[in-house]
Amino acid sequence: MNRKLGRLLRPGMGAYFFVMAAFCAAALLAGHYWLAAGEVVVTVVTFLLYVLDRTRRERKIQQYIQSASNTLEASSGGEAPLPAVMVRLGDGDIVWGNHRFSELTGYADTMTQLRLEEVLPDFTLDWLTAGKTESPHDAVLGNRRYRVYGTTIRAEDNRGTMLGVLYFSDLTELYQVRDEYIRSRPVVAIILIDNYEELTKNLTESAISTLNAKLNETITRWTEGYSGLLRRLERNRFLFIFEKRDLERAKENKFSLLEDIHEIVNSSGLPASISIGLGVDGESFEESYDFAALGIEMALSRGGDQAVIKDRVNFNFYGGRNREADYRSKV
Numbered sequence: 279m280n281r282k283l284g285r286l287l288r289p290g291m292g293a294y295f296f297v298m299a300a301f302c303a304a305a306l307l308a309g310h311y312w313l314a315a316g317e318v319v320v321t322v323v324t325f326l327l328y329v330l331d332r333t334r335r336e337r338k339i340q341q342y343i344q345s346a347s348n349t350l351e352a353s354s355g356g357e358a359p360l361p362a363v364m365v366r367l368g369d370g371d372i373v374w375g376n377h378r379f380s381e382l383t384g385y386a387d388t389m390t391q392l393r394l395e396e397v398l399p400d401f402t403l404d405w406l407t408a409g410k411t412e413s414p415h416d417a418v419l420g421n422r423r424y425r426v427y428g429t430t431i432r433a434e435d436n437r438g439t440m441l442g443v444l445y446f447s448d449l450t451e452l453y454q455v456r457d458e459y460i461r462s463r464p465v466v467a468i469i470l471i472d473n474y475e476e477l478t479k480n481l482t483e484s485a486i487s488t489l490n491a492k493l494n495e496t497i498t499r500w501t502e503g504y505s506g507l508l509r510r511l512e513r514n515r516f517l518f519i520f521e522k523r524d525l526e527r528a529k530e531n532k533f534s535l536l537e538d539i540h541e542i543v544n545s546s547g548l549p550a551s552i553s554i555g556l557g558v559d560g561e562s563f564e565e566s567y568d569f570a571a572l573g574i575e576m577a578l579s580r581g582g583d584q585a586v587i588k589d590r591v592n593f594n595f596y597g598g599r600n601r602e603a604d605y606r607s608k609v
Contacts, residue, residue: 361446363394366439367407367430370394373441382419382446406430406442422450461523465558466566468574469497469535472551472582474514477544485545492542493550500535504528522558525587533585533596553577554585 361379365372370393375383383397394401401417406428413426424446433439471477471493478486490513497516501508504527506520533554542550555577557569573586576593580586584597 361424363444363446365394365403365442365444367403367442368439370403372397379446401426403428403442406444407440416449417446422448423453425449461521463522463559464563464566465520465522465525465556466560466563466570467518467520467557468555468567468570469516469518470553470555470574470578471514471539472553472578473548476548477550480546481544489542489544493539496538496542497535497552500538519563525556525558529587529596536583536585536596551583553582556585556587557589558587559589 361376361382363372363375363379372392372394385392385397394403398417398419401413401415405413407430411427411429413428417424417426426444426446428442428444431441431443433441477489481489494510498508501518501520504518504520504524506518506524509517511517535554536552539552540549544550553574555570555573555575557566557571557573560566560569569588569590573588573593576588576595577584577586580595580597584595586596587594
């Protein structure tokens with residue numbers, strides 16, 4: 279049995295032995311040799327009984343721990359299903375850990391010489407001492423994330439030392455699936471050429487075709503960087519669907535299409551302008567499309583030439599430069 283568990287189970291008789299030794303010394307100094315001898319015999323016998331009792335208690339708790347570990351291993355076909363560790367709540371000393379926890383931490387031989395904070399530096403036991411059975415924060419070991427469950431037990435010592443037993447459930451794959459699900463959620467974008475009617479006013483069919491080709495090329499070139507699906511719905515309206523993993527990059531670039539489109543100018547010198555409405559976090563494609571339509575409405579109400587992201591709660595705006603133009607496109 280390790281030293282920490284031995285100290286944990288020790289009844290704390292040192293003070294009693296000290297007092298008995300003091301009485302022996304006092305009797306000896308007073309010349310009561312037979313009394314001193316008798317007290318020495320009583321002290322020695324008491325000490326031997328204490329050692330035997332402590333050994334018995336240590337053996338019982340060791341058998342209990344081993345039995346619990348064997349039961350877990352037997353129920354799971356030979357191995358305990360979860361990494362488990364026992365710690366002393368007062369100071370966080372590790373008292374015991376099963377084989378899975380030893381493998382998990384890499385402290386097979388020295389684990390019981392450590393405190394829990396040395397194995398899990400950012401992990402606390404406040405939740406366990408508060409009577410809760412599940413940690414509000416995950417434990418991180420290496421590249422793995424664990425949900426931690428626990429319970430408290432009282433040691434069989436005269437101090438009533440409280441122990442905590444922690445169980446670690448590996449949720450790394452679950453988090454990876456969750457994160458991939460979030461990253462792959464669809465973003466529905468409506469790209470609207472704000473001033474299409476003004477751009478094509480008084481232009482010949484040939485000039486309109488040339489202008490449309492430039493608009494298509496610029497919008498297509500921008501969307502190709504986001505691996506999505508682009509479709510032209512009307513003369514001045516495009517539908518673009520891509521994954522949420524690429525949305526942050528578009529925001530970091532401040533939706534560069536807003537500026538790129540200004541390079542297209544009609545014969546009268548009027549630059550093209552667009553608005554982008556993006557719907558995110560909808561429960562369905564239909565709801566995300568409705569969010570995107572609301573984003574377009576908001577963009578036009580603010581003068582156009584900007585991107586507006588609409589989620590279930592907020593609007594977020596990313597603006598261009600043409601603020602004074604009066605856009606006539608309708609949703």
